[in-house]
Amino acid sequence: MPLRVRREQHRILTGSTTADGGPMDVTQLQGPDYDRIRSRNPDFLASYANYYLCNGAVVCAHFGDSRADTAAKATLARLYPHRTIEQLNIDRLGTGGGGIHCVTQQQPVP
Structure with a gap:
């Protein structure tokens, strides 16, 4: 994604606010070097x-x-100081354009 974007x-x-009008707490996560x-x-x-929060952990x-x-x-x-941070190799997910959060979401019943 271009730097300007x-x-x-x-x-x-x-510059956004939360639902109750307070300032948004924004933290930048620097991406990896593609090389x-x-x-x-x-x-x-x-x-x-694109991480996932679950009971006691961040995946x-x-x-x-x-x-x-x-x-x-x-x-x-x-x-997330009270959660265990678990890192996974998601190379197969990333190749399809997705990530951990994407694949953990609910799917509607057809």
Whole structure:
């Protein structure tokens, strides 16, 4: 995603308010370096923001960029101090353009 788009998204979010009118608490999660991740697929989606909160844990991605993987885990640990941070290799999900949060959502009954 181009830098200008990311900056615009950040500007919009930091200028937004919560449902009760308070300021939005926005934390940036720096993505991995695409030259250091395992996947070489040009359509691969590498985003730490697509994590899932469950009972006592945060399930997030691990892409193979050790610096970025470690930094993302540390940020999530700071944001969720009473949860275990579990990182998973989601290379197959990312190749399809999805992530952990995407595949954990409910599916409507056909």
